[in-house]
Amino acid sequence: MQKPENHIFICGSTRLNGKVQGACQNKDSHDLVQMFTEEVMDRDLEGEIMVTWTGCVGICEKGPIVMIYPQQTWYGEVTEDDIDEILDAVEEGSVVERLVIS
Amino acid sequence: MQKPENHIFICGSTRLNGKVQGACQNKDSHDLVQMFTEEVMDRDLEGEIMVTWTGCVGICEKGPIVMIYPQQTWYGEVTEDDIDEILDAVEEGSVVERLVIS
Numbered sequence: 001m002q003k004p005e006n007h008i009f010i011c012g013s014t015r016l017n018g019k020v021q022g023a024c025q026n027k028d029s030h031d032l033v034q035m036f037t038e039e040v041m042d043r044d045l046e047g048e049i050m051v052t053w054t055g056c057v058g059i060c061e062k063g064p065i066v067m068i069y070p071q072q073t074w075y076g077e078v079t080e081d082d083i084d085e086i087l088d089a090v091e092e093g094s095v096v097e098r099l100v101i102s
Numbered sequence: 103m104q105k106p107e108n109h110i111f112i113c114g115s116t117r118l119n120g121k122v123q124g125a126c127q128n129k130d131s132h133d134l135v136q137m138f139t140e141e142v143m144d145r146d147l148e149g150e151i152m153v154t155w156t157g158c159v160g161i162c163e164k165g166p167i168v169m170i171y172p173q174q175t176w177y178g179e180v181t182e183d184d185i186d187e188i189l190d191a192v193e194e195g196s197v198v199e200r201l202v203i204s
Contacts (some may be wrong), residue, residue: 003203005178007169008155054111055155067109069171074105100142101105 005049006090008036011065012053029053029064032078036066039083048092062101075099106152108192110138113167114155131155133168134180138168141185151192164203177201 010033028033033053040049057065062076066086073095075086089096112119112135142151159167164178168188175197177188184201191198 003174007174010155012157050159052111052159053157055114057152057154069109070174072105072109072172093188 005048006050006071007069008040008049008051008086008090009067009069010036010051010053011057011063011067012055013076028080031065032064032080035083036087039087043087043091045087046089049087051074059101065101071095074101076101107150108152108173109171110142110151110153110188110192111169111171111201112138112155113159113165113169114157130182134166134168134182135187135196136190137182137185141189145189145193147189147193151189161203162187168201173197178203 006057010029010061012029016018033051039052040046040051057067059065059076064078066075066078067073068075068086068090071090071093073097075082076099078099082096085096086099104123112131114131114135134157135153138154142148142153144175161167161178166180168177168180169175170192172175173192173195177184177198178201180188182203184198188201
């Protein structure tokens with residue numbers, strides 16, 4: 001397994017004890033993880049872009065949260081409709097300004 | 103809440119359905135998350151270094167896995183004894199070569 005060029009982390013609101021809580025989960029963040037992963041596969045980018053979900057990052061009011069590294073861009077209130085635009089931006093090294101958490 | 107300068111992601115081996123499985127978990131990765139978090143607080147670096155655990159990143163045989171972003175350094179087989187050295191490196195912008203997953 002190669003370390004990916006880009007790593008997309010999606011807050012899944014899960015506590016370490018396995019309990020799923022929080023706003024990201026209520027807003028379908030788990031579906032987002034699955035949909036991002038599938039879209040990366042559809043684009044044949046598994047070697048370049050890795051999708052990983054995370055425990056709560058503590059800004060539930062802005063969830064679902066999607067963090068792009070190493071670009072270090074954080075997006076908030078991400079929906080299914082934003083996936084293509086975010087992945088285009090990751091591929092181009094650009095940013096979807098309207099979703100950025102300032 | 104500010105976006106951190108450095109983000110430490112630690113694989114917690116948990117599946118999205120809440121099931122905890124895998125080698126990282128067997129090797130006390132959950133304790134590592136807690137210990138990294140406490141050490142960051144002891145160093146008064148909460149604003150600069152964020153610690154977040156993740157779902158399985160798929161290289162269980164090298165776990166526990168610790169990923170440093172935006173530096174984009176991945177460490178494997180991390181133990182409690184490595185925490186100070188890793189945090190020193192994050193603060194300095196350097197790398198603990200002996201732990202790097204190549």
